[in-house]
Amino acid sequence: MISRLLERLKLRNTRLSSKLILIYLLLTVVPMSLLGYLSYVQFSRSIEEQIGEYMPRFLYQANSNVEQRISELAxxxxxxxxxxxxxxxxxxxxxxxxxxxxxxxxxxxxxxxxxxxxxxxxxxxxxxxxxxxxxxxxxxxxxxxxxxxxxxxxxxxxxxxxxxxxxxxxxxxxxxxxxxxxxxxxxxxxxxxxxxxxxxxxxxxxxxxxxxDRILHDFEKNDKADLWVMNRKGERLYHTDPELIGTFDPEIGRYPILSGSFRTTGPGPDRLVSVTESTELGWVFVHSIPLRYLTEKTDLVRNVTVFVFIGVVLVTAILAVVLSLNITRPLKKLSRLMKNAEMGHFQADHSLQSRDEVGSLARSFNSMITTTRELIQTNYRIEIRQKEAELYALQSQINPHFIYNTLETIGMAVEEQETDTVVDMVTLLGRMLRFSVGNKAKAVPVSEEVQHIRDYLTIQKYRFEDRLTFDIQLGADIEKDNLYSPKFILQPIVENAIKHGLETRKALDIQIAIGKELSFRSGKHDVVYRIRDNGPGIPAERMAELEEALRSDTHIDKDSGFGLSNVNARIVLMHGPEYGLQLHSIYGKGTEVIVRIPARDGTESAAESGGGRIDSEPSRGEE
Known part of the structure; x- marks a missing residue:
């Protein structure tokens, strides 16, 4: 809510420290204002409730005294x-x-x-x-x-x-x-x-x-209150205002009760009315007093609250300035390094001694930069086969835009004092970075690939809030058989769905289902990923172009980025042309992407990779 308010006020381009100070002030001004208001309302309500409980008892006692006096006269x-x-x-x-x-x-x-x-x-x-x-x-x-x-x-x-x-x-x-x-x-x-x-x-x-008059004034001595006695037709037999004796109460037909208290609202001041009915005489005793006279003593509470409020605002304003500078300084430095990495400069090193979430993020960033730099150097020193080079390059790419956007979202969460959100996002991002840079194998367990895309979607959920919903269904037989999958085949597809879906939709829903299916071609079981979204869909002309690209593009450049063709090319290079991607889309309704790979366990995946290590945990030299 606060982020949308800042966007409407065009404060997104304001310095983070200024927004933090503003948020701190809002977090003090608003709660204290609410505290003062609620205290005033609660105190006024308690007085009203006490009078509302006391007056019917008073009227009942007065009624009994009047009945007794009438009985004596009779x-x-x-x-x-x-x-x-x-x-x-x-x-x-x-x-x-x-x-x-x-x-x-x-x-x-x-x-x-x-x-x-x-x-x-x-x-x-x-x-x-x-x-x-x-x-x-x-x-x-x-x-x-x-x-x-x-x-x-x-x-x-x-x-x-x-x-x-x-x-x-x-x-x-x-x-x-x-x-x-x-x-x-x-x-x-x-x-x-x-x-x-x-x-x-x-x-x-x-x-x-x-x-x-004597009986009623023995109980109620407030000259601001009105007391009267009337019959069931509303004719006033007695009233504290002698001019109203003998007149009729026009509101008696709208009284919700004839025994108890209620509040009246109308063109005049709000009043608290208490009534009780005499069953023996058929009379109705009424006490009415304006509510403003019941809350005269709350002025002192209100004034004290205002002074306390001003003092707290001054103290928290000083704290806001100090805390905002301590929080934004390392984030600004880390943001600059991210922009340098986005432009291809991998020599920067950001060292933070703090053990908080920002320090953890900085260390993960250092690990990512170091690993990326080593991979680049290795690619220049060692000549490998074209197929291995293409697969390695495609698998090792990391999208700095995603990291930068994630840091922006973390920054906004810090501004909003959402500590739990910041911790969760930093933890998720750290795990994604470790998954990205810490494993050189081309195949990973399907459960880890699913965990990676769940972390990615969770971070995007924090960023886009209610505009994005998702659900991931992992078949029990997948985890049971410990099946493996090429790395990073889900994220490019989901990124593509989010990018195009949120451009035209206010809300996007992504459904991912992973299970084993029997292939009619080979007669063997395959692992099938089904990624569905309710995005804008793909026009027929564009659909034909994509299907043609999937059929013809078996090699892809390293700089081409992640995409549908990228994923399809990697699967075809690793497993052959009978595997890869299928597209189904209805324009204006949504799109379904089906990814089919062979169902292979860890031993088969390791043998196919040339005996390489396929576990997801990095070695000591890689950390």
């Missing part, structure tokens, strides 16, 4: 039974003289004033008693809209029949209004004469909602 009508005179008045028939009626009204009103409106019941605003078409009333505050023909009419049915539970009447359900619009609720309870087994009246107790 038991007030039972105080009538403490006075025999009051019960006697309620038992009288409604047909009585005006004088007697006025006496009863005065007596009952006075009793209710003394009993219900005294100091022990500060929340009671007024008491109304309806009995046999008589209305008794006593109030602390002036009121209107409550008489037998108005508010009482809807509840006349309560005067007969079975005794009902106390009922709560909301202001919206009656025309009763108190002076200054004091918020209230009506508790209605029937008065049952148990001796005569009949209902003798219904009492209405107007209760001021200040008791809810």
């Amino acid at each position: 038991s007030l009508p039972d105080l009538l039974f403490n006075s025999d005179d009051m019960i006697a008045i309620l038992r009288r028939d409604e047909e009585q003289s005006v004088s007697d009626l006025n006496k009863d009204l005065f007596a009952v009103n006075s009793y209710m004033s003394r009993t219900y409106l005294a100091g022990s019941n500060p929340d009671v605003l007024a008491v109304f008693l309806l009995s046999k078409n008589r209305l008794f009333q006593s109030s602390k505050v002036a009121y209107s809209g409550f008489d037998r023909d108005q508010a009482i009419a809807p509840y006349r049915y309560e005067l007969t029949g079975l005794v009902e539970k106390p009922k709560i009447i909301l202001p919206s359900e009656t025309t009763l209004k108190f002076q200054n619009d004091v918020p209230y609720i009506l508790i209605m309870k029937q008065i049952a004469d148990t001796d005569n087994r009949r209902i003798i009246g219904t009492m209405f107790i107007a209760v001021q909602l200040t008791f809810i």
